[in-house]
Amino acid sequence: MILVADASELIALAFCDSLNLLDAIFGNVLVPTTIFNEVTAPDKPQSALLQSYLKDKIRRVDMQ
Numbered sequence: 001m002i003l004v005a006d007a008s009e010l011i012a013l014a015f016c017d018s019l020n021l022l023d024a025i026f027g028n029v030l031v032p033t034t035i036f037n038e039v040t041a042p043d044k045p046q047s048a049l050l051q052s053y054l055k056d057k058i059r060r061v062d063m064q
Contacts, residue, residue, distance in 0.1 A: 005031050007038045010054075014046035019053045032061040 005022065010031070013019050022029045031039075036058045038044070040051040 005029060005035065007035050010035070010039050010050055011044070011046055014049050014053070019049070029057050030059045031057050033058055034061075 010019070013021065031054050036051075036054050040047045040054070044050075
């Protein structure tokens, strides 16, 4: 199963040190580029942890 993750949930799981649950439950986790940029902005909580976790999970989404 593939999970396309959103910002709020990713930040909440990062706070709980539970990002690994996404891989355990869903197997394949993908995040749109815009969400990656949002959660890894320097002023966002847990941005460094999220950047490390999501670096290989980014996908470009064509909105057309």
